[in-house]
Amino acid sequence: MTNHAAFAAEDAVTAVAAPAQPGRHFASFPPRRARDCRKAALGRMDLSTSGVLMAGSLLETMKASSPRHAMSAVGADHEEWIENHPSALEWFEGVLAAAEGKQIVMFLDYDGTLSPIVKDPDSAVMTEEMRDAVRGVAQHFPTAIVSGRCRDKVFNFVKLEELYYAGSHGMDIKGPTKVSNHKAKADEILCQPATEFLPVIQEVYKTLTAKMKSIHGAMVENNKFCLSVHFRNVEEDKWDTLAREVRAVLDGYKELCLTKGRKVLEIRPSIKWDKGNALEFLLESLGYEGRSDVFPIYIGDDRTDEDAFKVLRNIGQGIGILVTKSPKETSASYSLREPAEVKEFLRKLVKSNGTKKD
Numbered sequence: 001m002t003n004h005a006a007f008a009a010e011d012a013v014t015a016v017a018a019p020a021q022p023g024r025h026f027a028s029f030p031p032r033r034a035r036d037c038r039k040a041a042l043g044r045m046d047l048s049t050s051g052v053l054m055a056g057s058l059l060e061t062m063k064a065s066s067p068r069h070a071m072s073a074v075g076a077d078h079e080e081w082i083e084n085h086p087s088a089l090e091w092f093e094g095v096l097a098a099a100e101g102k103q104i105v106m107f108l109d110y111d112g113t114l115s116p117i118v119k120d121p122d123s124a125v126m127t128e129e130m131r132d133a134v135r136g137v138a139q140h141f142p143t144a145i146v147s148g149r150c151r152d153k154v155f156n157f158v159k160l161e162e163l164y165y166a167g168s169h170g171m172d173i174k175g176p177t178k179v180s181n182h183k184a185k186a187d188e189i190l191c192q193p194a195t196e197f198l199p200v201i202q203e204v205y206k207t208l209t210a211k212m213k214s215i216h217g218a219m220v221e222n223n224k225f226c227l228s229v230h231f232r233n234v235e236e237d238k239w240d241t242l243a244r245e246v247r248a249v250l251d252g253y254k255e256l257c258l259t260k261g262r263k264v265l266e267i268r269p270s271i272k273w274d275k276g277n278a279l280e281f282l283l284e285s286l287g288y289e290g291r292s293d294v295f296p297i298y299i300g301d302d303r304t305d306e307d308a309f310k311v312l313r314n315i316g317q318g319i320g321i322l323v324t325k326s327p328k329e330t331s332a333s334y335s336l337r338e339p340a341e342v343k344e345f346l347r348k349l350v351k352s353n354g355t356k357k358d
């Protein structure tokens, strides 16, 4: 196992981060024209950088995601990692200073960020306190939930109509259904770059559901434009069988690809569209493209969130915050340990914004 693989505690992350520079992420970026999201997604994924699991790597990657396999590599490097990815709470004043005078736009992953990771994905509810914190943020800043779940499902968890929702890893984006404080033409925002894949995704869902019945604890979740095969509750000696079954089903579908999240395999259309594209699309839709006075904050815990962290690094604007209790390779600049800290961070942000306006 390489150091790279061993470093990941809960999930393998492929991006190699440059050392973080807290408070130095707001250089301007060149103006771009708003795009048609379906056209933009026509390109195929770059398999070398997309995190797509290539042949032979599947079981190894699943094992690398297990804390039992990864913890031994963590201890000594933790201090150095925290230095490079400081706590967004402990360095809160630095975050505020970087955002000073700029329009904050908030992007939040759901599972593991706003809600704890639980054994049954259908039970991943968020607390009322967290809902209040997100509601508070949305009153001050445009706020989007960016999740691998299907949009309807994540909306049913969050239940806030004033937010933007990007479900299915950003392949299903919709603006608020309720008038918010922000002036964007929110209800006109709709982006579904993978609609042509719906029939094949549903077909694979049926096949996989049937195949997984023989593997105790395996669960296939239908997220509309993508599928999730959860193996959190599968005994480790059955992972190889599960991996082979999933791979065998996908062999017949070259238009789909396989990626890995936290104890989950994701089946997605092979198009160039991810959470990073969703972030860019929303910034453009909100009229913030090319503006140096905008400060996006993206908070997420998973490998798929790395695509959004990379976008922020590339545009040199805003900050990415990785939610994790242990060191991981990441393109995020800051860290928070768990959803409770996310809630605290959101509350502090609202409080400081309110104080500023008084």
Ligand SMILES: [Mg+2]
Residues within 6 Å of the ligand: 109, 110, 111, 112, 113, 300, 301, 302
């Ligand atoms: Mg997550």
